[in-house]
Amino acid sequence: MRPLRIAIFGFGTVGSSVARILTESKPQGLELTHVFNRDVTRKRVDWTPANIIWSEDADAVLASDVDVIVELAGGIDPAGSWVRRALEAGKSVVTANKKLIAFHGIDLERLAARKGGHLKYGAAVAGGIPVIPGLEQGLVGDHIERIEGILNGTCNFILSRMQEGAEYAPVLAAAQAKGYAEADPTEDVCGFDARAKLAILMRLAMRVQIDPEEITPRPITTVTAVDFSYARDLGCTIRQVARAEQAEGRLAATVGPMLVALRSPLAWSQGTENMVIASGRYGGDVVFSGHGAGGHPTAVAVVSDLLALAHGSRRVEIPYAPAKIAGEFEVPHYIRFLVSDRPGIVAAITGALAGEQINIRAILQKPGYPADALPFVVTVEPCKSSALQRALASVRAMDCMLVEPLDLQMLE
Amino acid sequence: MRPLRIAIFGFGTVGSSVARILTESKPQGLELTHVFNRDVTRKRVDWTPANIIWSEDADAVLASDVDVIVELAGGIDPAGSWVRRALEAGKSVVTANKKLIAFHGIDLERLAARKGGHLKYGAAVAGGIPVIPGLEQGLVGDHIERIEGILNGTCNFILSRMQEGAEYAPVLAAAQAKGYAEADPTEDVCGFDARAKLAILMRLAMRVQIDPEEITPRPITTVTAVDFSYARDLGCTIRQVARAEQAEGRLAATVGPMLVALRSPLAWSQGTENMVIASGRYGGDVVFSGHGAGGHPTAVAVVSDLLALAHGSRRVEIPYAPAKIAGEFEVPHYIRFLVSDRPGIVAAITGALAGEQINIRAILQKPGYPADALPFVVTVEPCKSSALQRALASVRAMDCMLVEPLDLQMLE
Numbered sequence: 001m002r003p004l005r006i007a008i009f010g011f012g013t014v015g016s017s018v019a020r021i022l023t024e025s026k027p028q029g030l031e032l033t034h035v036f037n038r039d040v041t042r043k044r045v046d047w048t049p050a051n052i053i054w055s056e057d058a059d060a061v062l063a064s065d066v067d068v069i070v071e072l073a074g075g076i077d078p079a080g081s082w083v084r085r086a087l088e089a090g091k092s093v094v095t096a097n098k099k100l101i102a103f104h105g106i107d108l109e110r111l112a113a114r115k116g117g118h119l120k121y122g123a124a125v126a127g128g129i130p131v132i133p134g135l136e137q138g139l140v141g142d143h144i145e146r147i148e149g150i151l152n153g154t155c156n157f158i159l160s161r162m163q164e165g166a167e168y169a170p171v172l173a174a175a176q177a178k179g180y181a182e183a184d185p186t187e188d189v190c191g192f193d194a195r196a197k198l199a200i201l202m203r204l205a206m207r208v209q210i211d212p213e214e215i216t217p218r219p220i221t222t223v224t225a226v227d228f229s230y231a232r233d234l235g236c237t238i239r240q241v242a243r244a245e246q247a248e249g250r251l252a253a254t255v256g257p258m259l260v261a262l263r264s265p266l267a268w269s270q271g272t273e274n275m276v277i278a279s280g281r282y283g284g285d286v287v288f289s290g291h292g293a294g295g296h297p298t299a300v301a302v303v304s305d306l307l308a309l310a311h312g313s314r315r316v317e318i319p320y321a322p323a324k325i326a327g328e329f330e331v332p333h334y335i336r337f338l339v340s341d342r343p344g345i346v347a348a349i350t351g352a353l354a355g356e357q358i359n360i361r362a363i364l365q366k367p368g369y370p371a372d373a374l375p376f377v378v379t380v381e382p383c384k385s386s387a388l389q390r391a392l393a394s395v396r397a398m399d400c401m402l403v404e405p406l407d408l409q410m411l412e
Numbered sequence: 413m414r415p416l417r418i419a420i421f422g423f424g425t426v427g428s429s430v431a432r433i434l435t436e437s438k439p440q441g442l443e444l445t446h447v448f449n450r451d452v453t454r455k456r457v458d459w460t461p462a463n464i465i466w467s468e469d470a471d472a473v474l475a476s477d478v479d480v481i482v483e484l485a486g487g488i489d490p491a492g493s494w495v496r497r498a499l500e501a502g503k504s505v506v507t508a509n510k511k512l513i514a515f516h517g518i519d520l521e522r523l524a525a526r527k528g529g530h531l532k533y534g535a536a537v538a539g540g541i542p543v544i545p546g547l548e549q550g551l552v553g554d555h556i557e558r559i560e561g562i563l564n565g566t567c568n569f570i571l572s573r574m575q576e577g578a579e580y581a582p583v584l585a586a587a588q589a590k591g592y593a594e595a596d597p598t599e600d601v602c603g604f605d606a607r608a609k610l611a612i613l614m615r616l617a618m619r620v621q622i623d624p625e626e627i628t629p630r631p632i633t634t635v636t637a638v639d640f641s642y643a644r645d646l647g648c649t650i651r652q653v654a655r656a657e658q659a660e661g662r663l664a665a666t667v668g669p670m671l672v673a674l675r676s677p678l679a680w681s682q683g684t685e686n687m688v689i690a691s692g693r694y695g696g697d698v699v700f701s702g703h704g705a706g707g708h709p710t711a712v713a714v715v716s717d718l719l720a721l722a723h724g725s726r727r728v729e730i731p732y733a734p735a736k737i738a739g740e741f742e743v744p745h746y747i748r749f750l751v752s753d754r755p756g757i758v759a760a761i762t763g764a765l766a767g768e769q770i771n772i773r774a775i776l777q778k779p780g781y782p783a784d785a786l787p788f789v790v791t792v793e794p795c796k797s798s799a800l801q802r803a804l805a806s807v808r809a810m811d812c813m814l815v816e817p818l819d820l821q822m823l824e
Binding site for chain 1: 437440534540542543546548549550555696698702703717719720723725726729731
């Protein structure tokens, strides 16, 4: 068997780790032949086999006799056009590009099938944790009704540090210093990255094809140290969670910071770890956890996909149905207010909630905060976010409200 | 595409769950056509499609036009001969039979390859948790150096109940009443079941083919409530763990009750849950957890394997190398003695340990026990079990020892 000839597009942390594993482990059937990067001379290393072609000419590499393009540049452009051209030429593609797969994965898979190539993206969700093969192979016989995931290592690093008492801004700065967060952290902290990954998991687990933009993610930037303090009093911590549920034919999906019980698996994940819980009608909950990001773990998923291609392992093709996000979760909520204290605030809030038939579970006000910047918390019994937002509309307009009330779903 | 014609051999809990999923979910490409069981009339149910053939004639079903035998009878005989005959005839086999796969899997795989059929056994280890596809597909690009697993739901049920204060005998009786333990629990509590599963995981994760009988499992039957009490003082609990490690070309493997830190993932598993932690050179630790046994979770793995067959998904074929268990773990140990107290016991023990260059970490003796049946604990720094056993040889012969000292590895 002739080995698969492999070109890496994008020689950053992950690309370099892929080259490292291919060079050190020499997996049977794989041969690294090309590395493409802009300004490639500054990327060149001396520990790869000498006969590799280092190129800054994407066209030339795409036109060469390579069998597989490993796309690690990320983003929609120009990565998407490289992927498309490789598939058009009948080559296969292995990618870690969640955005491209979330928004264009179905088209690209059809293109691959038409041209005789294959598209694999095991590294696109939860890097080194085999969630995608687990769903595609091991759980395909179940009917997955719910997915809950910690899918963004940057947010998990920030929130698990805040759990220990830190505030958002210095932790973000530390994450940036360690290379865990980008200079512009928007994609991560505002939930766009996790949303793309959730859309991919929904496709594989629930067999629905959604437009990711139907999910409005909520940022973690509004969570403060005081929220972790109140969360602890409630036996909880705070994590960025991506969730989807399929119940009675209605699909619900949401991404954002949420309260999770300290004894729940979601609270186990520390630092940049990722976790996915898939709940099946027949098999119950399955938990996958590990290092979701980073060069080496992500590279393991890439090399595993390459080996699957080399050994003729094909995925189980289950048809997807297009679907709309039409449902809403009915869960308890945590609402934290920051007010300049005056009489009547609690009465106004409780009245507004009662007007939407929302039952209050608890009102918490810890001592030790100044009256002109007083945080307090209301938790409510399971209700729809839309009802809660209607109830909060009048409250949020009160001039004593110093910031927008922070509304977090509580996972039980 | 003609659907795969499926015969279930063994219509117990799992067989019935497989039929249930095939009937309810109607997965594309699968058709249940035969059910074989001894005395089949007492097994017959009314909710399967009417055209299924219920048979107590294995030969007739094997000679029929079925494409896949789902072997759920368990054990080496006669299940092994059915599997062999099906593969000889070019049919494929899906099985949950860990013993058969651990002892004869390689031969059966070769037979399948020779005759053009396939052998799949995703349900043989950790039932509903996709550990096998995770290792075969998602982690095949890594170099797995260590596997730690909670692979036997019966033992985990017993030990997690004992953690709450119960003694072994009544918990075993409760497990038997719930159907979690067999009337003869030897296979489970003495570790033979976990050993077979470990051998399979070692093959897939470490690519070594071992004789499972080279691993001598230790029973959980000697663990008592007092050990949980001491374990808690050490920040630990006790679980039946199956472990293997490949370091410097030496392979170590062991199965038995061990102390695990309360904050380690292994302590998370409650009741009949299973867990596997695979540690890769590149990807670090990956944790899989969920319901390892029971009809429905195991059936999910079976149906997933059937779908993989129907959709032409082939495994990544990595060659195995035959290997011997030649290494030993060097870990701290917990040793609990039960003595009729008299002067000189601790001196004798510490002397014996010193003679083997084993360092003592702690000596614990809780108050409140009678002097004529006094439990106390010695923990030691990392050492080989063989050295510890030599040290304990003279101690164990002392006439004040009421039972064999209980030696448990401590996982850190």
